[in-house]
Amino acid sequence: MMTIELNSRQERILEIVKENGPITGESIAEKLNLTRATLRPDLAILTMSGYLEARPRVGYFYTGKTGTHLLSDKIKKLLVKDFHSIPVVVNENTSVYDAICTMFLEDVGTLFVVDNRSLLVGVLSRKDLLRASIGQQELNSIPVNIIMTRMPNVTYCRREDLIVDSAEMLIEKQIDALPVVKESEDGLEVIGRLTKTNMTKILVNLANDDII
Amino acid sequence: MMTIELNSRQERILEIVKENGPITGESIAEKLNLTRATLRPDLAILTMSGYLEARPRVGYFYTGKTGTHLLSDKIKKLLVKDFHSIPVVVNENTSVYDAICTMFLEDVGTLFVVDNRSLLVGVLSRKDLLRASIGQQELNSIPVNIIMTRMPNVTYCRREDLIVDSAEMLIEKQIDALPVVKESEDGLEVIGRLTKTNMTKILVNLANDDII
Structure with missing residues (x-):
């Protein structure tokens, strides 16, 4: 499992995208009263870890993957x-x-x-x-x-x-x-x-x- | 496992820290001819995923952990x-x-x-x-x-x-x-x-x- 322990802001972003996705980075920032720049590392982490996906001109959406999911991917590749x-x-x-x-x-x-x-x-x-x-x-x-x-x-x-x-x-x-x-x-x-x-x-x- | 696939810049950062750690964010940026700000999301990802640790006034150092490490933590908890x-x-x-x-x-x-x-x-x-x-x-x-x-x-x-x-x-x-x-x-x-x-x-x- 990934032990990227999500911080509380990242958890909130996940919740927002789960409920409202697809949603743009700007809209997420707005809901959190933060700037888009502040959120950039969080969104990068959530995207890279597979929790979120980003589509150009559409926004972020929730993949349904969890940390465990990612572990299972590894086991599934063993030959x-x-x-x-x-x-x-x-x-x-x-x-x-x-x-x-x-x-x-x-x-x-x-x-x-x-x-x-x-x-x-x-x-x-x-x-x-x-x-x-x-x-x-x-x-x-x-x-x-x-x-x-x-x-x-x-x-x-x-x-x-x-x-x-x-x-x-x-x-x-x-x-x-x-x-x-x-x-x-x-x-x-x-x-x-x-x-x-x-x-x-x-x-x-x-x-x-x-x-x- | 975490499927955070590191990008090539993150891989290079890992290499730099492995060889030179502890090393400050500024020094890493210098070696890559990039600004500290550009590297911020990469360093955040590498830190949160457990690859790197950051100590105030010391800098970044390599933990020796890999993505798999994170999966192993889950298995180690099974009773x-x-x-x-x-x-x-x-x-x-x-x-x-x-x-x-x-x-x-x-x-x-x-x-x-x-x-x-x-x-x-x-x-x-x-x-x-x-x-x-x-x-x-x-x-x-x-x-x-x-x-x-x-x-x-x-x-x-x-x-x-x-x-x-x-x-x-x-x-x-x-x-x-x-x-x-x-x-x-x-x-x-x-x-x-x-x-x-x-x-x-x-x-x-x-x-x-x-x-x-």
């Missing part, structure tokens, strides 16, 4: 490519047991499953593996493609997608991670992993001012 | 109590098998373990349960208190804590959820669950301007 993690993939013929071991070794919550051409065919979550592991099956003999969530039911994103759209998908689909893919004629190549951990880090980075 | 979820708890004598079933029924990634007085004694993640389930143990006969992460090694937060501090703990400890607790003389009562899903939702809400 997947700047925040995703490295993907961990297993072949579709890998056994469930080996997939669980890979998950522990790599310390990730989601594995992406690829075919022999390295194209995305499915996704394995901890939940999928936990469900399989309490079944009566022999984990060493069943391949992951039996228990995975498979294409076309896999939700994915691309490098150029917006972080906020991907975050919404994570929430809506109730999943922990999205594969970041590159589309080719043959299918989807997995090039990244975007998780709720990435989202949590973005929030911390925004708070610590580490995202410019 | 746990406004965003956490409902906790799901199991008794410490529950079997691992029943805990796994509870996790699926309640559709959560983390269970909190309490003793007979309902006080927090441990935490169970999907990872803990997955590890147990591929062991050679009989899941119906071992209680969760054998495999859980136990106090005092449990990381927790309180209702009044900052979201950003809790988010940092989630990342640092590499866990998916924190119990939100109320401290009493006897121990910790679990009153909430704060997860990376909550953090992801906060990010989306900030982007959509739903958090004022």
